[in-house]
Amino acid sequence: MLRLGNTVNAARILGFGSTQPEQVVTNDDLSKIMDTSDQWIRERVGIVERRFAAKDESAEDMAVVAGSNALADAGLEPSDVDTVILANCTSMVPIPNYAAPVADRIGIKGAAAFDLNAACAGFCYALGVAADLVRGGSSGRVLVIGAEKLTDVVDPVDRANAIIFADGAGAAVVGPSDEPGIGPVVWGSAGDLVDLIYMRDEKYIFQEGQSVFRWATTQIAPIALRALDAAGLQPSDVDVLVPHQANLRIVEAIAKRLRKAGAREDMVVADDIVHSGNTSSASIPMAIDHMRAAGRIRSGDVTLIVGFGAGLSYAGQVVICP
Structure with missing residues (x-):
């Protein structure tokens, strides 16, 4: 055995x-x-x-x-x-x-x-x-x-x-x-849409901006809600929302949809994009680190994170801030 x-x-x-x-x-x-x-x-x-x-x-x-x-x-x-x-x-x-x-x-x-x-x-x-x-x-x-x-x-x-x-x-x-601090990951991909973000001439990253915007503003909030459900939580339990910092308008659209689903008005929303730009896989942990330093996230806060990008890949989970 x-x-x-x-x-x-x-x-x-x-x-x-x-x-x-x-x-x-x-x-x-x-x-x-x-x-x-x-x-x-x-x-x-x-x-x-x-x-x-x-x-x-x-x-x-x-x-x-x-x-x-x-x-x-x-x-x-x-x-x-x-x-x-x-x-x-x-x-x-x-x-x-x-x-x-x-x-x-x-x-x-x-x-x-x-x-x-x-x-x-x-x-x-x-x-x-x-x-x-x-x-x-x-x-x-x-x-x-x-x-x-x-x-x-x-x-x-x-x-x-x-x-x-x-x-x-x-x-x-x-x-x-001893206690769960990272919820189940909810992830997936939309492989039929890979042509929306690709390497042009195998050299430069290129994205179909409007199409990516429409996809992200309609499809990512439901993924975030699924991550909450997988963790046994409600939108009202979320203290901090940290989406991938792709575009401030996308971040705000995701937050708006979550609030319509029951998230609190005082839910803190990451906006590191303003001063850091889009740093792809670095954006979520970097945003959290900056927000902790600024006192916008406290130890124990229920934090909902969701990443999305080329692939079109997406993933989200709930974490408890250390």
Whole structure:
């Protein structure tokens, strides 16, 4: 008879961390190199500024910093972690993966380490996998990182896309818990719509903006409600909503639909997109880390997260803020 691993009843998030490049790029800065304006960008996507990495600063570099910050927030040493999952969709080479060298640079030796590509839903996918690994006994503690250098794959003069995307990394540490701190992941994909977001000329990311907007504003709120139902909660139980920071208008549309379904008017809604831009798989953990630092999220808050993007992949779950 086979022996199972050291299974546990539940998993939770132990800490968050993030990092952004130093270079701040405003809408006015972009208007100097393309046909756009501060007003045009604010009205369409709600972004005021974003961060661009230096040429010699990689997604791997940012992942190391974000991951190290998450470990420090959790009060853990690298040796306390045995698995690293790195969500990323902007790697310039398929081999080697980012996770293994990131783990080694952080000081997590001999770790199970792998990349996961679910585009902007990547962090939620990786968090779901991490929670199941911990509950199933395959991992003790898992470092989950979302890290992207989108400026490597964006046409710098494409005003439909260059105004949106930015660089950064966010991370969370997942470990065992006596009480559930991460709800079941609700996930899926719309593979018939993959042509809405793709790599143009196998070089630059491109999306059919209006079609993606319509899909996200109609299909993502129901996914969020399904995640609540899977966790045995009602919309009125949600303290904080953190959707993928794709576009402020999409974020506001999701929040509006949840409030119509019963969410409270005082539900805090992440708006990190305004000053960070769209950082794909990094956006959710980075937004949470920024909101915690600003006092907008408190320990114990019921937080509903939902990611969505190319694939068209989506995933959401309820987490309790550490």
